[in-house]
Amino acid sequence: DWTTGNVIEEQIARIKAQIGDGRVICALSGGVDSAVAGALVQRAVGDQLTCVFVDHGLLRAGEAEQVEQDFVAATGVKLVVVDAVQRFADALDGVSDPEQKRKIIGREFIRVFEQAARDVVAQVAAEDPGAGHEVKFLVQGTLYPDVVESGGGTGAATIKSHHNVGGLPDDLAFELVEPLRALFKDEVRAVGLQLGLPEAMVYRQPFPGPGLAIRIVGAVTPERLEILRAADAIARAELTAAGLDRDIWQCPVVLLADVRSVGVQGDGRTYGHPIVLRPVSSEDAMTADWTRLPYDVLQKISTRITNEVPEVNRVVLDVTSKPPGTIEWE
Numbered sequence: 272d273w274t275t276g277n278v279i280e281e282q283i284a285r286i287k288a289q290i291g292d293g294r295v296i297c298a299l300s301g302g303v304d305s306a307v308a309g310a311l312v313q314r315a316v317g318d319q320l321t322c323v324f325v326d327h328g329l330l331r332a333g334e335a336e337q338v339e340q341d342f343v344a345a346t347g348v349k350l351v352v353v354d355a356v357q358r359f360a361d362a363l364d365g366v367s368d369p370e371q372k373r374k375i376i377g378r379e380f381i382r383v384f385e386q387a388a389r390d391v392v393a394q395v396a397a398e399d400p401g402a403g404h405e406v407k408f409l410v411q412g413t414l415y416p417d418v419v420e421s422g423g424g425t426g427a428a429t430i431k432s433h434h435n436v437g438g439l440p441d442d443l444a445f446e447l448v449e450p451l452r453a454l455f456k457d458e459v460r461a462v463g464l465q466l467g468l469p470e471a472m473v474y475r476q477p478f479p480g481p482g483l484a485i486r487i488v489g490a491v492t493p494e495r496l497e498i499l500r501a502a503d504a505i506a507r508a509e510l511t512a513a514g515l516d517r518d519i520w521q522c523p524v525v526l527l528a529d530v531r532s533v534g535v536q537g538d539g540r541t542y543g544h545p546i547v548l549r550p551v552s553s554e555d556a557m558t559a560d561w562t563r564l565p566y567d568v569l570q571k572i573s574t575r576i577t578n579e580v581p582e583v584n585r586v587v588l589d590v591t592s593k594p595p596g597t598i599e600w601e
């Protein structure tokens with residue numbers, strides 16, 4: 272019978288059988304799936320696992336720390352952090368086109384992860400010369416719906432977006448370890464809780480791989496990322512305080528970086544940027560309705576953002592369903 276405890280025991284046994292005394296690597300994205308998959312593998316084989324977190328500088332406030340501190344504290348995982356913030360900033364410099372942003376981020380992610388994987392392989396070889404403990408395995412947080420979507424074939428790595436590491440060169444060919452293959456999202460969350468992962472991580476709403484880069488309409492700059500991060504943190508804090516996290520599928524917060532409007536703040540006229548709130552209700556993100564948030568919550572978010580983020584002088588609400596609007600603005 273299905274209990275979270277049984278699932279964990281069963282997966283740990285399978286992982287041990289698959290990996291033996293081999294070494295394994297796992298890319299953490301900050302999302303639920305890779306975190307739970309990594310935590311399960313850690314339970315099974317301990318220090319034979321190395322996790323890699325590529326910090327591309329496009330996560331929201333506190334999310335990198337969540338991985339680097341909270342996740343590590345909760346699991347004891349051996350973590351390598353790659354600071355790629357400047358590299359991604361350079362690669363995205365001057366780029367406004369959404370698909371171009373996605374391509375660049377996907378390409379850079381593969382390159383950075385590839386190098387990190389090579390470093391881990393070399394490190395393991397140096398620690399354990401001749402012991403035959405080479406890094407042969409790669410953890411993927413593939414869920415059951417992903418398996419179904421890709422035709423259900425075994426061992427086929429589905430490459431849906433950049434944080435699924437596809438396209439690695441032949442000499443970095445890993446055998447996949449996919450401990451979540453039989454699970455649905457709510458089951459993954461239950462496993463994550465049972466493994467003691469931080470609740471903020473376990474209940475994180477969907478967040479796109481390209482991160483805040485596709486929530487800045489216009490070119491991505493460090494200053495614009497700062498503005499958006501500040502506004503987003505306020506919106507998230509107020510939605511959480513109002514107890515609305517479980518009612519909302521996700522709420523992209525978008526910076527219209529190339530738009531300015533006139534405002535009056537403090538002592539004088541301002542010429543600032545609008546922030547868009549895009550709260551949506553959905554079952555699977557294929558279709559969505561805009562969420563009827565309480566006016567007092569909207570009011571609080573608007574007041575706080577315009578008071579606390581000086582570059583923003585207007586907060587607007589997106590009242591478009593999907594279709595015709597997508598959930599993200601880019």
Ligand code: XMP
Pocket residue numbers: 373432433477478479480481521556557593596597598599600601
């Ligand atoms: P849209 O905007 O297409 O979004 O209605 C549907 C869901 O997918 C997420 N999304 C992405 N996730 N890489 C991702 O990993 C992407 O490029 C991407 N674009 C959109 C979006 O947040 C929503 O949950």
